[in-house]
Amino acid sequence: MAKDEKHLTIRLRGIKKLYQVGDQEVAALNGIDLDIHSGEFAALMGPSGSGKSTLMNILGCLDRPTVGSYQLDGQEVAHLGDDALAATRNKKIGFVFQNFNLLSRISALENVALPLVYAGVGRRERMERAMHFLDAVGLGDRADHQPNELSGGQRQRVAIARALVNDPHIIMADEPTGNLDTKSTKEIMEIFEGMHEKGRTIILVTHEPEIAACASRQLLVRDGVITRDEGKGVVMDVV
Amino acid sequence: MLFSESFRMAITALMANKLRSLLTMLGIIIGVGAVIAMVSVGMGVRSNVQTSIASLGSNMLIVSPGSETRGGPRGAAGSMTTLKYEDAVAIKEKIKNIDYVSPTVSSSYQVVNGNQNWRSTVSGVTPEFMMIRSLEVSTGSFVSKGDMDKRQRVAVLGSTVVENLFGAENPVGKNIRINSQPFKVIGVLQSKGQSSMGQDQDDMVYIPLTTAQERMQGITYVQSINVQVSDAERMDQVQGDIESLLRQRHHIAKGKEDDFNVRNLTSIMETMNQTTGMITILLGSIAGISLVVGGIGIMNIMMVSVTERTREIGIRKALGATFFNIMTQFLIESVVIGVIGGLIGIGLGCACSWLIAKFGNFNTVITFLPILVSFVFSVGIGLFFGIYPARKAAKLDPIEALRYE
Numbered sequence: 001m002a003k004d005e006k007h008l009t010i011r012l013r014g015i016k017k018l019y020q021v022g023d024q025e026v027a028a029l030n031g032i033d034l035d036i037h038s039g040e041f042a043a044l045m046g047p048s049g050s051g052k053s054t055l056m057n058i059l060g061c062l063d064r065p066t067v068g069s070y071q072l073d074g075q076e077v078a079h080l081g082d083d084a085l086a087a088t089r090n091k092k093i094g095f096v097f098q099n100f101n102l103l104s105r106i107s108a109l110e111n112v113a114l115p116l117v118y119a120g121v122g123r124r125e126r127m128e129r130a131m132h133f134l135d136a137v138g139l140g141d142r143a144d145h146q147p148n149e150l151s152g153g154q155r156q157r158v159a160i161a162r163a164l165v166n167d168p169h170i171i172m173a174d175e176p177t178g179n180l181d182t183k184s185t186k187e188i189m190e191i192f193e194g195m196h197e198k199g200r201t202i203i204l205v206t207h208e209p210e211i212a213a214c215a216s217r218q219l220l221v222r223d224g225v226i227t228r229d230e231g232k233g234v235v236m237d238v239v
Numbered sequence: 240m241l242f243s244e245s246f247r248m249a250i251t252a253l254m255a256n257k258l259r260s261l262l263t264m265l266g267i268i269i270g271v272g273a274v275i276a277m278v279s280v281g282m283g284v285r286s287n288v289q290t291s292i293a294s295l296g297s298n299m300l301i302v303s304p305g306s307e308t309r310g311g312p313r314g315a316a317g318s319m320t321t322l323k324y325e326d327a328v329a330i331k332e333k334i335k336n337i338d339y340v341s342p343t344v345s346s347s348y349q350v351v352n353g354n355q356n357w358r359s360t361v362s363g364v365t366p367e368f369m370m371i372r373s374l375e376v377s378t379g380s381f382v383s384k385g386d387m388d389k390r391q392r393v394a395v396l397g398s399t400v401v402e403n404l405f406g407a408e409n410p411v412g413k414n415i416r417i418n419s420q421p422f423k424v425i426g427v428l429q430s431k432g433q434s435s436m437g438q439d440q441d442d443m444v445y446i447p448l449t450t451a452q453e454r455m456q457g458i459t460y461v462q463s464i465n466v467q468v469s470d471a472e473r474m475d476q477v478q479g480d481i482e483s484l485l486r487q488r489h490h491i492a493k494g495k496e497d498d499f500n501v502r503n504l505t506s507i508m509e510t511m512n513q514t515t516g517m518i519t520i521l522l523g524s525i526a527g528i529s530l531v532v533g534g535i536g537i538m539n540i541m542m543v544s545v546t547e548r549t550r551e552i553g554i555r556k557a558l559g560a561t562f563f564n565i566m567t568q569f570l571i572e573s574v575v576i577g578v579i580g581g582l583i584g585i586g587l588g589c590a591c592s593w594l595i596a597k598f599g600n601f602n603t604v605i606t607f608l609p610i611l612v613s614f615v616f617s618v619g620i621g622l623f624f625g626i627y628p629a630r631k632a633a634k635l636d637p638i639e640a641l642r643y644e
Contacts, residue, residue, distance in 0.1 A: 056419060057638050062637050062638050062641075063638055081561060082561070083561045083562060083563070086556065086559050086560060086561045087559065087561070087563075089557060089558070089559050090558065090559020091559070095557050095558070097641070100555075101550070101553075101554045101641065103551055103554060105251060105252075105255050106251065114554075114558050115557070115558045115559055117244055118555075118558060118559040118560050118561070118564060119559065123244075152418070162558070166559075206531075
């Protein structure tokens with residue numbers, strides 16, 4: 001790789017995740033080595049049960065590997081405690097989920113501002129920043145709406161604004177277009193491409209080859225290992 | 240994360256389920272209300288008893304003769320004949336901080352008016368007796384100094400005696416016979432009702448002490464000396480003074496037993512206070528049980544709430560909430576239930592106790608302490624029963640929680 005070491009955002013070495021099923025040990029991840037550089041747009045593909053969700057959880061600091069090393073911005077996070085992991089998620093990672101995962105009882109604006117609550121930002125600044133990002137995804141006029149008053153595409157845009165609000169290095173998107181129609185899918189993918197152009201690192205899990213084709217790099221996970229690593233434009237067959 | 244933010248979240252969550260929050264609070268409301276109402280009833284009983292004991296005569300010391308000890312079987316208390324009228328005079332003259340001294344003798348006689356007769360307690364008293372017992376004359380007058388000096392055959396009747404001998408007639412100026420001796424009725428007392436010990440305080444006939452001693456019983460001693468002390472603080476001191484004065488007057492050598500007893504009503508008052516205190520504690524703790532039951536209700540609802548909001552907890556954790564953040568959020572929720580429930584309960588308890596006083600014709604006393612205690616207790620219950628569900632919420636694995644449907 002031509003890029004400098006210090007731009008290496010994610011560095012996985014020998015990552016294994018083992019589960020105890022009865023008296024048998026099952027490996028969901030079986031030795032993953034992966035480097036993702038700052039500003040990369042990587043698509044993670046693979047059939048169900050391939051281990052891509054487990055990999056995503058570990059990359060997103062929601063879970064810890066059983067063995068192996070995970071360096072995020074040069075800092076080892078594989079064995080951090082719960083609170084340190086929570087702080088890492090809060091500051092460095094923005095999540096976008098397939099089913100949006102917005103809190104239903106509070107407004108779009110308050111949903112966007114939620115990560116800032118846990119970052120300890122004061123109320124006024126929180127609302128200003130949340131409004132800014134809600135404007136950026138074109139939903140400034142829907143700030144007071146509750147999630148159930150918004151369409152699927154709008155909800156996902158609220159979720160993206162929420163992922164961006166604390167200015168994280170990395171955006172993790174788990175099937176962000178899985179529940180959306182074609183038009184909304186197009187809008188959402190345009191937002192991701194826009195973020196990529198602005199230099200954010202994006203990791204996107206999908207099993208739709210045409211979505212993955214938008215990414216600058218495509219990774220295929222199968223049986224707990226990365227089997228293919230391709231550049232932009234190649235359409236990989238998941239199955 | 241700021242505390243105010245956790246507080247806002249808790250209020251939002253409680254408002255989202257208004258009916259459920261209210262029903263959860265109801266346990267605490269009823270608990271706190273019951274404690275306050277029950278304790279106020281208990282305190283009411285206590286103050287009633289205190290008033291009725293005070294009506295016996297406040298700050299009273301009673302000097303009575305000791306029992307006969309010389310030879311043979313020991314007589315009953317009061318069987319000695321050494322206590323004299325002169326002792327009472329000496330107490331009044333030589334001891335400070337005394338308002339009134341009244342020596343008495345009493346015995347039971349048949350009292351007759353025409354064809355009506357009634358057995359009653361006939362007491363020989365001095366004029367001071369009226370002040371000591373807070374007696375009031377409704378018609379006529381009480382025994383006077385002149386009546387004493389002349390050993391007059393005059394009598395003052397209690398209202399029960401009047402009722403039984405005269406009916407509706409005015410007895411003042413009429414003649415009656417006590418133990419076959421003619422007496423002139425000079426006054427009727429205002430009714431004092433029953434004492435707290437169940438005695439009829441109106442079934443009494445009062446005659447001059449000298450008349451009772453010399454014309455009725457043929458004795459020279461007195462059966463008791465009532466002393467009213469001017470200040471409750473000085474009861475013990477005055478009691479000591481009386482004891483040493485009487486020992487001196489009766490020539491009792493050091494180390495020998497007294498031939499008299501000095502008792503005071505404070506000990507009766509203390510016993511009564513203890514009893515009513517027990518009643519208050521009993522009522523309060525029965526009500527307290529409902530407070531604990533209310534706490535279990537909080538725990539139950541919080542457990543349901545945690546399960547229901549598993550996904551919310553997962554989202555919050557994914558966005559960076561720590562164990563402490565989630566714990567605080569849920570704990571504040573249950574404490575808020577305790578606080579609001581406690582406040583409403585205080586209102587309800589005070590209202591109940593007011594209603595009991597108004598419509599139950601029963602004295603209730605609301606004091607600050609039970610209000611404070613039950614409020615602190617309800618907040619504590621919210622906290623205590625909130626800890627387990629809050630911990631459960633905070634310990635959820637974010638991946639599991641996000642996957643929860």
